[in-house]
Amino acid sequence: MRRTIKETLYLLLIGLAAVAILWFILSRIRIVVFTMIPWWVLGLMILVPIIVIILVIDHFID
Known part of the structure; x- marks a missing residue:
């Protein structure tokens, strides 16, 4: 199924907004905590x- 230009721009906008918000939040964090967690828990904490x-x-947006 082909995407229209509007849908592609919409997905690009959402992706850029998510990256900008994550960058803003992560740039303010100064505390680093190292814990022994499995890789899949770290993936869930990010996802x-x-x-x-x-x-x-x-x-x-809708």
């Missing part, structure tokens, strides 16, 4: 906020 941010942005 869940990204999904939440995308869903919130999608909700406010």
Whole structure:
């Protein structure tokens, strides 16, 4: 299925917004904590906020 230009721009906008928000949040964090966690928990800790941010942005755009 081909995407229209509008859908492609929409996905690009959401991606850029998510990257900008994550950069803003992570640039303010000064505390580094090293813990012994499995790789999949670290993946969930990164993936869940990204999904939440995308869903919130999608909700406010629509």
